[in-house]
Amino acid sequence: MTASLNPDMFDAACPTTAMPFQIGDKWTVMVVLCLEDGPRRFNELRVPLRRVTSKVLAETLRSMERDGLINRFAYDENPPRVEYELTPLGRTLLDLVDAARSWCSENMDDLVAARAAFTARDPA
């Protein structure tokens, strides 16, 4: 048992490195959740994410649009109006995000307890 590990299992060229919420982007997942119930405007998104600045939100939305996760509709009005909505591809992320949230709600107690026990053992 315990077969040996493939040295190339995490090849740098592996395309999963480009996963959209790259286990790295701070806001993508939250934007997906905010768009779950329909299109939203730019400043409308900033309300629930009130810790994000317009600069960072604009960057996040642009990269999500680049990856085909959202569509951007700019209406030629005044004052300007822009709406973002999930694409079908973006909607498929909802399942994944829900799975992550379920994991959290199911295991958060264990996790908090583990942290408390660890810091009790090793107060450093």
Next chain:
Amino acid sequence: MTASLNPDMFDAACPTTAMPFQIGDKWTVMVVLCLEDGPRRFNELRVPLRRVTSKVLAETLRSMERDGLINRFAYDENPPRVEYELTPLGRTLLDLVDAARSWCSENMDDLVAARAAFTARDPA
């Protein structure tokens, strides 16, 4: 439709911020995968993750131990031997990781195509 967004849906105090693979840690998920088939030694983990240095791996393993995702067994031998294995809690992450990997393999083509189309539209 499109109910208004709850301003507090991402409260900074929300414990999900402490999610172990916090959509932010670069190595935790890969360590989980490396430990899927049984316990591994420190330098054994560095082989598949050959891009990680001992410092970063040590940090990752320590925080995973802190969160109760792995157990650390240090044998009093020479040369020293240390083994890491997933706890039951850590094993529950495998489902989530598999879901993420499935998403990738199912949608990677769309994603790559979307990027190509976007950069074709907006070469900037």
Next chain:
DNA sequence: AGCGCCGGTTCCGTTGCGGTAACCGGGGGT
């Protein structure tokens, strides 16, 4: 003329993750 709205962009500063290289302790081999 001046102000506000909206959806950004620009400039600048900070933070912190991740990386590199050097070193360590203690036993065993030669």
Next chain:
DNA sequence: ACCCCCGGTTACCGCAACGGAACCGGCGCT
């Protein structure tokens, strides 16, 4: 006496992400 092994630790550093604040254009209102 020296070096190697393993599993780290320490000091230092760079860069990208994140953040704050100011600014912009075009229109309408007063």
